[in-house]
Amino acid sequence: xxxxxxxxxxxxxxxxxxxxxxxxxxxxxxxxxxxxxxxxxxxxxxxxxxxxxxxxxxxxxxxxxxxxxxxxxxxxxxxxxxxxxxxxxxxxxxxxxxxxxxxxxxxxxxxxxxxxxxxxxxxxxxxxxxxxxxxxxxxxxxxxxxxxxxxxxxxxxxxxxxxxxxxxxxxxxxxxxxxxxxxxxxxxxxxxxxxxxxxxxxxxxxxxxxxxxxxxxxxxxxxxxxxxxxxxxxxxxxxxxxxxxxxxxxxxxxxxxxxxxxxxxxxxxxxxxxxxxxxxxxxxxxxxxxxxxxxxxxxxxxx
Numbered sequence: 032x033x034x035x036x037x038x039x040x041x042x043x044x045x046x047x048x049x050x051x052x053x054x055x056x057x058x059x060x061x062x063x064x065x066x067x068x069x070x071x072x073x074x075x076x077x078x079x080x081x082x083x084x085x086x087x088x089x090x091x092x093x094x095x096x097x098x099x100x101x102x103x104x105x106x107x108x109x110x111x112x113x114x115x116x117x118x119x120x121x122x123x124x125x126x127x128x129x130x131x132x133x134x135x136x137x138x139x140x141x142x143x144x145x146x147x148x149x150x151x152x153x154x155x156x157x158x159x160x161x162x163x164x165x166x167x168x169x170x171x172x173x174x175x176x177x178x179x180x181x182x183x184x185x186x187x188x189x190x191x192x193x194x195x196x197x198x199x200x201x202x203x204x205x206x207x208x209x210x211x212x213x214x215x216x217x218x219x220x221x222x223x224x225x226x227x228x229x230x231x232x233x234x235x236x237x238x239x240x241x242x243x244x245x246x247x248x249x250x251x252x253x254x255x256x257x258x259x260x261x262x263x264x265x266x267x268x269x270x271x272x273x274x275x276x277x278x279x280x281x282x283x284x285x286x287x288x289x290x291x292x293x294x295x296x297x298x299x300x301x302x303x304x305x306x307x308x309x310x311x312x313x314x315x316x317x318x319x320x321x322x323x324x325x326x327x328x329x330x331x332x333x334x
Contacts, residue, residue: 045075046281047118049110049143051103051136052125052270054080056095058311060087061125064267065274067314068296069123071321072278077119079106079139081132087266100131107139116146123277124179125270126157128167133174140182151222151281154183155273160230160264161191172196176217184222185280186214187273189230203235204244204253208334211246224248225286229272243272244333245290251334252287254294259305265312272297275321287330295324 048069053061066076081103084095110116122143124136140152156179158172159165165172176196180186194201199210211226218224224247231242241258244251275293283289299320303313319325 045073046120047075047077047115048121048123048278048281049077049079049119049139050123050125050274051079051081051139052123053082053084053128054078055084055087055093057086058267059271059314060267061270064270064312064314065123065125067318068271068274068321069278071318072275072282074278074281077110077115079103081126081128089263089266097128100129100135103132103135103139107142111142111146116143119143119147120150121277121281122150122152123155123274124153125155125273126167127171127175127179130170130174133171133178137178137182151184152182152219153185153187153273153277154179155187155269156180156192156196157269158188158192158195160189161232162264165195180214180217181219183218185225185227185277186218187227187229187269187276188214189269190228190232191230193226193228201231201233203233204333207231207233207244208246208251211244211251215246215248223280223286225280227273227276227290229269243290243294245276245286245330246334247286249286250332252290252330253333254290254328254330256294256298256328259298259301261301261305265301265304265310267312267314268297268301271300271312271314287332291328291330292324294330295327296320298328299324299326 062078082097084093127133143150197210201207215226226246228244240255242255279289279292300317303317
């Protein structure tokens with residue numbers, strides 16, 4: 032064995048992200064939609080699964096188990112025992128199926144922040160969607176709004192969830208901006224306080240598009256892509272865009288740039304899925320798009 036060449040370039044270690052979400056073996060939702068794009072962007076991802084199912088529940092039937100809330104704390108115990116928590120720079124959470132899981136996620140965020148006060152938390156408040164309504168337990172929207180949102184530095188609700196969290200109806204861009212700013216005021220003080228509204232469909236938008244809005248203390252940005260005729264809508268897209276935006280923001284520190292890059296990558300993923308005619312999003316086949324989107328949709332400053 033020879034000694035390392037001191038003149039050789041040193042490779043910096045990747046940033047570490049703790050991702051607490053569901054897991055499916057077949058298809059891509061939850062961690063199965065979020066982990067790989069983050070890894071492809073160069074992050075080390077520590078995944079904690081809150082469930083392990085055969086497939087997502089949109090099929091109407093599935094097998095597997097829901098893990099108890101204590102499972103999250105136990106996994107954190109083991110990571111902490113390795114002395115790794117101070118090197119965790121970010122936490123991402125998705126679907127939380129019970130009050131106990133909400134508390135477990137918040138507990139995990141606080142433990143990470145105790146070890147690394149600079150760590151950022153992105154909460155994807157998965158609660159419902161247009162057409163499906165609320166698909167979590169009826170008490171969860173209030174619990175997520177009261178317990179998880181105030182701990183978050185970033186939140187990524189879809190339009191339906193934004194309305195649910197704020198009690199406001201969103202029909203126009205001004206409506207969306209007002210609701211997002213209201214929600215932003217509830218986020219953790221001292222952090223970037225970013226609200227990303229996905230699946231925005233408003234009355235005053237051009238026809239045939241779908242938009243995502245990012246609102247920060249410095250302003251607001253809107254990114255627009257063509258609306259693909261995906262019927263039924265593909266599961267896992269919200270999980271993927273939350274991960275992609277969070278990853279690009281951690282790398283760039285620029286919400287507008289992160290919005291453009293993440294939406295461009297998501298469009299490429301969905302276009303490939305549409306061309307393939309598959310029920311599951313083509314997460315692996317689209318992997319190069321996460322790093323360098325072949326078609327870039329700009330983020331327009333709107334506020």
